[in-house]
Amino acid sequence: MTEAAGPVAKRILVTGGTGLVGNAIKKVVADGEGQPDEEWIFVSSRDADLTSAAETKALFEQHKPTHVIHLAAMVGGLFKNIRYNLDFWRRNIHINDNVLHSAYEMGVQKVVSCLSTCIFPDKTTYPIDESMIHNGPPHSSNFGYSYAKRMIDIQNRGYFEQHGCRFTAVIPTNVFGPDDNFNIEDGHVLPGLIHKVYLAKQTGSALTIWGTGKPRRQFIYSLGWVPLQWEGWGTTATLQEPSAPPQDLARLFLWVLREYDEVEPIILSVGEEEEVSIREAAEAIVEAMDFRGELVFDTSKADGQFKKTASNAKLRRYLPSFQFTPFRQAVKETCTWFTTNYANARK
Numbered sequence: 001m002t003e004a005a006g007p008v009a010k011r012i013l014v015t016g017g018t019g020l021v022g023n024a025i026k027k028v029v030a031d032g033e034g035q036p037d038e039e040w041i042f043v044s045s046r047d048a049d050l051t052s053a054a055e056t057k058a059l060f061e062q063h064k065p066t067h068v069i070h071l072a073a074m075v076g077g078l079f080k081n082i083r084y085n086l087d088f089w090r091r092n093i094h095i096n097d098n099v100l101h102s103a104y105e106m107g108v109q110k111v112v113s114c115l116s117t118c119i120f121p122d123k124t125t126y127p128i129d130e131s132m133i134h135n136g137p138p139h140s141s142n143f144g145y146s147y148a149k150r151m152i153d154i155q156n157r158g159y160f161e162q163h164g165c166r167f168t169a170v171i172p173t174n175v176f177g178p179d180d181n182f183n184i185e186d187g188h189v190l191p192g193l194i195h196k197v198y199l200a201k202q203t204g205s206a207l208t209i210w211g212t213g214k215p216r217r218q219f220i221y222s223l224g225w226v227p228l229q230w231e232g233w234g235t236t237a238t239l240q241e242p243s244a245p246p247q248d249l250a251r252l253f254l255w256v257l258r259e260y261d262e263v264e265p266i267i268l269s270v271g272e273e274e275e276v277s278i279r280e281a282a283e284a285i286v287e288a289m290d291f292r293g294e295l296v297f298d299t300s301k302a303d304g305q306f307k308k309t310a311s312n313a314k315l316r317r318y319l320p321s322f323q324f325t326p327f328r329q330a331v332k333e334t335c336t337w338f339t340t341n342y343a344n345a346r347k
C-alpha cells in the first residue's frame with residue numbers, strides 16, 4: 001500500500017506493515033495523520049522475505065526509503081516462544097541484520113525498530129527503565145526472541161558510532177488491538193482470551209485461563225480509536241466516537257519517527273499504576289463480552305515472567321500530557337472488532 005498526499009520529501013517504508021502494529025499505523029496515516037511531504041509504503045513477507053539478505057536489498061532498492069519503521073519479526077505469545085526459542089532467535093537476527101544493513105547501504109536517514117519490554121532482565125529492580133536492557137538474562141521462556149531484540153540496540157549503537165546513522169528503537173509493553181493474531185495456541189494473552197470467550201459463549205462452556213492468573217502486565221493499545229468507516233476491514237464496526245483526541249501506540253510511532261532524535265531507545269508504556277494481573281485482564285474481557293460462564297485456571301500451564309513493570313518517565317518527559325485510552329475501553333473496542341470481523345480475523 002502506498003499513500004502520497006503532496007510533494008514527497010520522506011519515503012517511509014514500514015516493514016511488518018500487515019501486522020497488529022503495522023495496521024494501526026496504516027489506519028492512523030489513512031485517517032489524516034500522514035503529512036503532505038510523506039509517502040508511506042507498508043510491506044509484508046509477500047513483498048520480501050526479510051530473512052533473505054538478497055530479497056531485503058531488492059526491496060530497499062525498489063522503494064528507496066528515506067525513513068524506515070521496522071516492525072517485521074517472528075512474533076508470538078508466551079507458549080509459541082517456549083516452543084520455538086531457536087527459531088525466534090535465528091529468524092529475528094537475520095531479519096534485523098538484513099533490514100538495518102540495507103538501510104545503512106541505502107543511506108536511510110532514520111530507522112525506528114521495535115523492541116519489547118520482555119527483553120529486560122528477569123531478575124531486576126522495578127520499575128525497569130531504558131538503561132537496564134543488557135543488565136542480565138531475560139526470562140528463560142523467551143530467550144531467543146529477547147536476545148535477538150537486544151541485539152538491535154547493539155547494532156543501532158554500532159551504526160551510529162561507526163557511520164553516524166540515526167537508527168533508534170522503541171520498547172513497547174504488551175500490545176493489543178484490532179488486527180492482532182487471535183490464534184489461541186500461538187498468540188498473546190488478550191487476543192487468545194478474547195477468542196476463547198467468543199468460543200465459550202457459543203458452546204456454553206467455561207473459560208479456561210492458562211496459568212495462575214497472577215502474573216502482571218502493562219498493556220498498550222495499538223490504535224487509540226477505530227474510524228467508523230474503515231473499509232480495510234471489509235465490515236463496518238459499530239463503535240463509540242472518541243470523546244478525547246485519539247492516542248496510543250500508532251501515534252507514538254509517528255512522534256518517534258518525526259521528533260525523537262536519540263539513538264538510545266525509549267519505552268512506550270502506560271503508567272506503572274495501570275499494570276493489571278492476568279486475572280484482571282480476563283475479567284475485563286468477560287465484562288466486555290458479557291460472558292456469564294465459569295472461569296477456570298489451568299495451573300498446569302506456564303505463567304511465564306511474573307512481571308516486567310516498566311517506567312514511562314522518559315516518555316513523560318517528552319510528552320507530559322500524552323493520554324492513553326483507558327484499558328477497559330480499549331479491551332471493549334478490541335472485543336467488538338473481533339466479533340464484528342470474526343470471519344476475516346487472523347486466528
Ligand code: NAP
Nearest residue numbers: 016017018019020021044045049050071072073075116175
Ligand atoms: P504481527 O502482528 O505478528 O505482525 C508481524 C509482521 O511481520 C507481519 O506484517 C508479517 O508479515 C511480518 N513478517 C514476519 N516475518 C517476516 C519475514 N520473514 N519477512 C517479512 N515480513 C515478515 O506482529 P506485531 O504484534 O504487529 O509486532 C510488530 C512489532 O512489535 C514486532 O517487532 C514485535 O516484536 C513488536 N512488539 C510486539 C508486541 C506485541 O505484544 N504484539 C509487544 C512488543 C513489541 P506477514 O503478514 O506477511 O506474515
Ligand code: GFB
Nearest residue numbers: 077078081116118142188189192209210211215302303304
Ligand atoms: O501475552 P502473553 O502470551 O505473553 O501472556 P508474555 C502470557 C501470560 O498470560 C502468562 C497467561 O501468565 C499466561 O499463563 N495466559 C492466560 C495466557 N491465558 C492465556 C492464553 O489463553 N494465551 C496466552 N498466550 N497466555 C510475551 C513474550 O510474553 O510477551 C513475547 O513471550 C512477547 O516474546 C510478548 O514479547 C510481548 O507477556 O508472557
